[in-house]
Amino acid sequence: MKKKLSILVTTVGLMVFNSCTNLNEIVLDEASASGLSDKQAAEGIISPVYALLPNIFQHTNYFALQEISTDEAILPYRGGTDWGDNGIYLAMHQHTHTSTDPNIRNTWNLILQGMSRSITAINSLPTLNDPSAKTFLAEARGMRAYYSMLTLDMFGLVFVKDDLGENSKIIRGDEAVEYIKSELLAIEPLVDPNVGPGRISKGVVWGLLARLYLNAAVYRDPYAAQFTFKPEDMDKVVEYSDKIINSGMYQLSRDYFSLFNDDNHNNKELIFAVDQRADLNGHNRMAYFSLSGDQFPLPAYPNANGTDGPGITPDFYRTWVTANAPKDPAAADPRFYKQNLSIYSNPADSCVAAENFNINRGILRGQQYGLIRRNGVFLKCPDGKMKVGKLFHDTRNKPTLAVDFTEQIDFTVAGSNYNTGFRVEKYEFSKKSVSGRNFGEADIIILRLADVYMMRAEAKLRKSNDAASALADVNLVRAARTATTPAPALTSMTLDLLFRERGFEFYWEMLRRTDMIRFGKYEGTWTEKTNTDKNKRVFPIPQTAIDGASNIPGYLKQNAGY
Incomplete structure (x- = not known):
């Protein structure tokens, strides 16, 4: 969805998540501009819903939380002069971060701003008569569900809000899982299957449902000593993975690194990605x-x-x-x-x-x-x-x-x-690039077909220890990279081997923290990290948000351990 469709903007002071965090911002309101057709207005309204994804996925926001907190990435104080940043990257890696960490705050704010724009679109699109408005309305609900998955995964909560004038309801645990599930199921028959990886499509909905069911045990009880992966959840992971695999819309890439090339937008392995083509002001x-x-x-x-x-x-x-x-x-x-x-x-x-x-x-x-x-x-x-x-x-x-x-x-x-x-x-x-750094065209991957095969393998292992089927899925991914000699087939499969294989396939793709928690590895010991506090599975709510909600007693409580 091209941001250049935003033809006219009006400044609207909007605080969507009242009493939670300060989200006063410029909201694109093309529907109010004179001379626009309903189709143009619809395109202008949906565009901002996706527009903040490049900012969320910047190196110092979501990447820092998902990778530098894990055994994959470490960022020292280089030479005593670079990347000191008051020790925030050291603390993130050592699990001693606090509620004042600016990367945590920025990630929180960007996600909630994206959610606020989704709600704006959900309220505005039904007033338009063009057929595209219905599709975009489903996409806006899908993006609200995706943003909710991010807050649930990282902060253990979800904000529920339909009316722009009301305070959000905060839900957690099973209630949050069921809410996201219901939103995705509601839009499944309404979204377009052929819109490409930069928008919510049927494949994206199936993939997010598979990911939600796979992590549901963690989301229901993030501090559990041992997670309970329900057989019926694992069945759903397999069901939605099968839908994607059997759809014929996606295929594994022969060349592994082509997945991350400038022209990867049309790579058939990508299911959901941050659209960063040059006219979308992407970054590199x-x-x-x-x-x-x-x-x-x-x-x-x-x-x-x-x-x-x-x-x-x-x-x-x-x-x-x-x-x-x-x-x-x-x-x-x-x-x-x-x-x-x-x-x-x-x-x-x-x-x-x-x-x-x-x-x-x-x-x-x-x-x-x-x-x-x-x-x-x-x-x-x-x-x-x-x-x-x-x-x-x-x-x-x-x-x-x-x-x-x-x-x-x-x-x-x-x-x-x-x-x-x-x-x-x-x-x-x-x-x-016009600068050598910014405006790179490579889409940042959120979900790709290899992950679908890996999720299906994991679900089969967790439900019935079906190692043979899991091994077949993993080896299919390994064998697909035929542009050069592919990695040799594995001969056995366990959960530990699957965790290792996910590291090989998805390193640096901002999945590691979520994987480590689900596989029970996040309290482990690695370079410069010995903290075993299970409270660190969830990040602290930024202090600025806590302070902003202080006028409503008990509305927004800090997560345990912070």
């Missing part, structure tokens, strides 16, 4: 967040570099090594790494045509090679090609420190240096 932060400040992926942009952000923990890396031994994981599994620069295997290949220059993808280890920048410009070979060579930390004024990524990374001085930690380059740097 997932591409540059982890890279070194001395890695420059685009010859056209000598100022577009990485941030020396998070690396993967040694613990997560070792799962790859153990699973693939004696082979190196890069040789054994095409999801781990993709070499694009031949200099890594042939040191003589030090000149590359600008149009052919592409940095490597996946998990990056050891000495890094790339474009060499001097005095703000890239060096070139005598034939005009781009000069490629070993990289050093020149931008950090450490010209003798090689960009040589080490396995070890932690919160010590040595473990926090600029070169520590293997890095992740999963999403492609956008060649169509």
